[in-house]
Amino acid sequence: MNEKPRILVWHVQGDAYRDALRERLPDAPIEAINAARHENGGAVLSGPDSGPAVGDDASATADAMSSAEVLLAWKLPPGALAPMSALRWVQVTGAGVDHFLESSELPAAVTVTRSLGRFGIQVSEYVVGYLLHHLIGIGAYRDQQRRHDWTRGERPLLADRTVGIVGLGSLGLPTARALVALGARVLGVRRSGLALDGIDEVFSAANWRDMLPACNALVIAAPKTADTVGMIDREALAALPAGAVLINVSRGDLVDEDALLAALESGHLGAAVLDVFATEPLPEDHPLWDQPRALITPHIAAPSEVEVIADEFAENYRRYVAGRELINVVDPERGY
Numbered sequence: 001m002n003e004k005p006r007i008l009v010w011h012v013q014g015d016a017y018r019d020a021l022r023e024r025l026p027d028a029p030i031e032a033i034n035a036a037r038h039e040n041g042g043a044v045l046s047g048p049d050s051g052p053a054v055g056d057d058a059s060a061t062a063d064a065m066s067s068a069e070v071l072l073a074w075k076l077p078p079g080a081l082a083p084m085s086a087l088r089w090v091q092v093t094g095a096g097v098d099h100f101l102e103s104s105e106l107p108a109a110v111t112v113t114r115s116l117g118r119f120g121i122q123v124s125e126y127v128v129g130y131l132l133h134h135l136i137g138i139g140a141y142r143d144q145q146r147r148h149d150w151t152r153g154e155r156p157l158l159a160d161r162t163v164g165i166v167g168l169g170s171l172g173l174p175t176a177r178a179l180v181a182l183g184a185r186v187l188g189v190r191r192s193g194l195a196l197d198g199i200d201e202v203f204s205a206a207n208w209r210d211m212l213p214a215c216n217a218l219v220i221a222a223p224k225t226a227d228t229v230g231m232i233d234r235e236a237l238a239a240l241p242a243g244a245v246l247i248n249v250s251r252g253d254l255v256d257e258d259a260l261l262a263a264l265e266s267g268h269l270g271a272a273v274l275d276v277f278a279t280e281p282l283p284e285d286h287p288l289w290d291q292p293r294a295l296i297t298p299h300i301a302a303p304s305e306v307e308v309i310a311d312e313f314a315e316n317y318r319r320y321v322a323g324r325e326l327i328n329v330v331d332p333e334r335g336y
Helices: 014-024 055-067 119-136 140-148 172-181 208-214 234-239 256-264 306-322
Strands: 007-010 029-036 042-048 070-073 089-092 112-114 160-168 187-189 201-203 217-220 244-248 269-274 294-296
Touching: 007 014, 055 089, 055 160, 070 306, 089 306, 119 140, 119 172, 119 244, 119 269, 160 172, 160 208, 172 187, 187 208, 201 208, 208 234, 217 269, 234 256, 256 269
Parallel strands: 007 029, 007 070, 070 089, 089 112, 160 187, 160 217, 187 201, 217 244, 244 269, 269 294
Antiparallel strands: 029 042
């Protein structure tokens, strides 16, 4: 019997993923490399199974890389793909795959799949939570409580608001459904512009800016591609109504941060909820930290859950071994 394709896990939670996969795929050869940083996959802290990558372990690490046919990872440091001469399939532990598609080291013949986990549920809760936080004025009432102040403010309803969502895919569509369930009017952008049930109006990649003047809130949930980088520019922000809220849960590169800062400082934007940034971690001296209208979270809107991703990967691995079509295969031309 031929040995099953070798799996290499490269992740900050490499050991946890390896152990979860061994429970699901007991006959598969699985090794793990733990990385120090989630943001870029490096540097390597330990070799396969455990222990520092020195001496014999360094040799074992090199062997694991050169023999791996399948890779489960989030990001890899520069040069890591070069020794993986046997690589045929990469499954990314998140929904965004731009960092692999943009790599000149990834051979064109390697199939890339993405994980969807429970990201749609997580993002929808994040977006709804922050919109309600802003509309109810929770932060202001907490300040009043500290002052023992009984002043009543306005109580606007999400059901009276229009929310635009750029990207009606695995993140944006569940968010749209959640907002519709709360009574909000939801507009959306998808590449084709084709209508979707429950969405009041869908705009295409060609006319998406026409949606902006109607949006009390704008949610950015589109993948990072050549067409979406920098799309939320000065003109797009100016087209939003005064006091609008911007929420970005996709990639920081989609938003012009200088233009965003200007819109917040002028008061044109009522708030910006930002989970992603052009540079992560956000530099300590970045002005967004101290911008009172900015609400910052450290890329936690949709974290990968080891057990959930392991289930997805194990199903795909069984398909790979059986020669069946993989789930969530990425189209390099579209970028997702």
